[in-house]
Each structure stands twice: as C-alpha cells, then as structure tokens.
Amino acid sequence: MYSYRANENRYDNAFVRRAGDSGLELPAVSFGLWHSFGDTANFGDSEKVILKAFDEGIFSFDLAYNYGPGSGAAERMFGNVYREDLKPYRDELVITTKAGFNMWLGPYGNFSSRKTLINAIDGSLERMGLDYVDIFYSHRFDPNTNLEETADALNDIVRSGKALYVGISNYDSKQTAEITKYFKEMHTPFVVNQASYNMLNRTIEDDGLLDTLRDNNKALVAYGPLAEGLLTDKYLGGMEDDIKVHWSNDFMFKNGKDALVKKLNELNDIAANRNQSLAQMSLAWLLHDDVVASVVTGASKVDHLMSNLEALKNTKFTADELTKIDSIIKG
Numbered sequence: 001m002y003s004y005r006a007n008e009n010r011y012d013n014a015f016v017r018r019a020g021d022s023g024l025e026l027p028a029v030s031f032g033l034w035h036s037f038g039d040t041a042n043f044g045d046s047e048k049v050i051l052k053a054f055d056e057g058i059f060s061f062d063l064a065y066n067y068g069p070g071s072g073a074a075e076r077m078f079g080n081v082y083r084e085d086l087k088p089y090r091d092e093l094v095i096t097t098k099a100g101f102n103m104w105l106g107p108y109g110n111f112s113s114r115k116t117l118i119n120a121i122d123g124s125l126e127r128m129g130l131d132y133v134d135i136f137y138s139h140r141f142d143p144n145t146n147l148e149e150t151a152d153a154l155n156d157i158v159r160s161g162k163a164l165y166v167g168i169s170n171y172d173s174k175q176t177a178e179i180t181k182y183f184k185e186m187h188t189p190f191v192v193n194q195a196s197y198n199m200l201n202r203t204i205e206d207d208g209l210l211d212t213l214r215d216n217n218k219a220l221v222a223y224g225p226l227a228e229g230l231l232t233d234k235y236l237g238g239m240e241d242d243i244k245v246h247w248s249n250d251f252m253f254k255n256g257k258d259a260l261v262k263k264l265n266e267l268n269d270i271a272a273n274r275n276q277s278l279a280q281m282s283l284a285w286l287l288h289d290d291v292v293a294s295v296v297t298g299a300s301k302v303d304h305l306m307s308n309l310e311a312l313k314n315t316k317f318t319a320d321e322l323t324k325i326d327s328i329i330k331g
C-alpha cells in the first residue's frame with residue numbers, strides 16, 4: 001500500500017503550457033534531477049522535495065541516463081520514489097530521460113547511434129520501474145552518425161511503445177531543422193528541443209533556434225534557467241575563486257568574476273522593482289516567450305523550489321524592462 005497521498009488541490013494554481021501544436025502539455029516549471037539526486041543523495045531528502053514539487057503542480061520530472069553523480073544514479077533514486085509514492089499517479093506524470101552523455105564504457109556509451117539509443121532506453125526504464133517514458137531525448141548531436149540514423153532510432157523507440165514523444169537536446173538551429181525533416185517524413189511525434197537558455201546565455205537566440213522551433217510548431221524546454229545558481233541572490237556579494245560551472249556557462253566569465261557580479265546586481269535592481277528576487281525574475285523572463293514550453297530548474301531544496309514557483313505569478317515584462325535587461329547583459 002502507498003502511504004503518500006498527493007495534494008488534491010495540486011492543479012488549482014498550476015501553470016501549464018502546451019509544447020507547440022502537439023498534445024503534450026508541461027508545467028511551466030519542470031523538476032530537473034541532474035546532480036543532486038545521485039549516489040551521495042539521501043532518499044528521505046530526495047523524496048521530500050520530489051513529492052513537494054508534485055503537490056505544487058509540477059508533474060514533469062527531467063532525467064538522463066548519466067544524471068547522478070554516478071551513471072544511472074538519479075534514475076535509480078527517482079525510480080525508488082516512483083515505486084514508493086508516485087506510481088498511482090503515472091497517468092499524470094511526464095517523465096523524461098535522455099541518452100548520449102557518458103553512460104557506459106566503450107564506443108556506444110556516448111552520442112546518438114542506433115545501438116546507443118536503443119540500448120539506453122531499456123536501462124533507463126528498468127531503473128525507474130517504468131513501461132515507457134513520456135519524452136525520450138537524444139542528449140546531443142552526434143557529429144559522426146548521420147542524422148537520419150538517429151531520427152530513425154528515436155522513431156523506432158516510440159513505435160516500440162517505450163516512449164510517447166521524442167525530444168532532442170543541445171542541437172543547434174541547423175541540426176534541428178534537418179532532423180525535423182526526417183521526423184516529418186516518418187510522422188514521429190517530435191515535440192521539443194531542450195537547450196541551455198537563460199538571461200545571461202543567449203546562444204540559442206543568436207543561432208536562430210527559437211525561430212526554427214517556432215516555424216515548425218515545436219517548443220523549447222529551457223535548462224539551466226538560473227545558470228546553475230548564478231542568477232540567484234547567492235553571488236550578489238561576490239564569488240569564490242574556484243567556482244565551477246557547466247561548459248555551456250563558461251563564457252559568462254569572459255570579462256572576469258567582478259564584471260559578472262556587477263551585472264547580477266544591476267539585474268537584481270530590476271527584479272526588486274518588480275517585487276521579485278533575481279531567481280524569480282530569471283524564470284519569469286524565460287516564460288515571457290510562448291515558444292518556451294517549460295523551464296527545468298535544478299533546485300533541490302524545498303525552500304528554493306517554493307520561492308521559484310512564486311515567479312509564475314508575474315511573467316509579463318514591459319518593453320522598457322526587456323530593453324534594460326538586454327542592455328545590462330550585452331553591455
């Protein structure tokens with residue numbers, strides 16, 4: 001028997017968005033399990049924040065084969081919470097996973113060949129105790145495998161019943177446009193590209209990815225919306241010397257730490273005028289564009305999660321606010 005009973009009012013204040021013109025709907029904020037739910041994490045703490053998220057209307061959980069620390073570890077942790085508590089709610093949940101980054105030893109533990117993707121999904125399903133995932137992602141573009149093979153493998157995974165929808169992650173605009181053609185030919189339910197996007201990181205805007213997705217009625221799932229915590233109040237007073245970030249955020253330090261801290265404080269002034277924290281404004285900013293179906297946050301503490309959800313109460317920006325934000329970032 002299950003001891004957990006989900007909050008009956010969980011959808012009363014939930015913000016739900018549609019991915020392009022598909023049938024897939026996502027919570028405006030999804031829950032990411034990248035690096036706080038691995039081998040060193042405590043089950044009780046993980047269970048608490050995951051269930052709190054679900055009670056607050058966050059019904060999408062974002063995983064990958066390699067999330068940990070420890071390959072497969074976050075899927076195992078999530079699987080334990082699923083088996084213990086969430087299984088009765090399977091029909092409501094959008095559970096997503098990915099394959100392509102450092103999964104197992106040897107040539108097939110990386111990238112997006114047919115063998116890699118088709119082997120990976122089985123391990124993910126087994127660890128999480130699932131019959132299917134809602135979105136299965138190719139975690140990254142494979143420079144050595146033709147895109148048609150990757151698209152075909154993803155299509156076969158859906159046809160085998162192991163995933164409902166297909167996603168791609170970290171594919172640029174050109175790669176997205178090309179793989180979309182193959183998916184169209186096969187009628188594959190391709191819905192989203194998950195990419196790094198936040199107020200400080202505009203790479204996908206400059207590359208044209210947002211327009212490509214919009215033109216094809218597909219959506220963006222934005223990861224790293226708080227730039228791994230840079231866009232919170234954590235660093236307003238300065239940063240430690242040995243701070244480490246994901247490769248996709250390295251460029252933010254190109255003018256040095258002090259210049260970044262100055263920008264964060266200027267952004268924080270705009271947030272304060274909106275009665276938001278810097279983190280809340282950063283999440284809200286991503287959601288002011290309809291092409292963004294969901295932002296995946298990596299908050300692993302209940303108080304961070306609850307404070308972040310407050311962002312959803314005000315996702316509108318004046319033209320003046322948007323201009324000021326852009327000039328701080330680009331200045």
Ligand SMILES: NC(=O)c1ccc[n+]([C@@H]2O[C@H](COP(=O)([O-])OP(=O)(O)OC[C@H]3O[C@@H](n4cnc5c(N)ncnc54)[C@H](OP(=O)(O)O)[C@@H]3O)[C@@H](O)[C@H]2O)c1
Pocket residue numbers: 031032033034035036062063139169170194195222223224225226227228229230232233234246279296297298299300301303304305307308
């Ligand atoms: N597709 C990909 O290649 C890819 C790559 C990276 C990430 N992702 C996905 O995106 C998710 C989020 O990535 P991310 O971890 O970089 O996200 P993020 O939300 O930008 O950053 C998470 C960090 O911010 C902190 N934080 C969150 N809310 C806060 C608040 N209100 N105040 C202070 N600190 C706060 C968290 O601390 P606490 O943990 O202490 O709460 C954590 O250290 C991942 O879990 C994963 O699902 C995907």
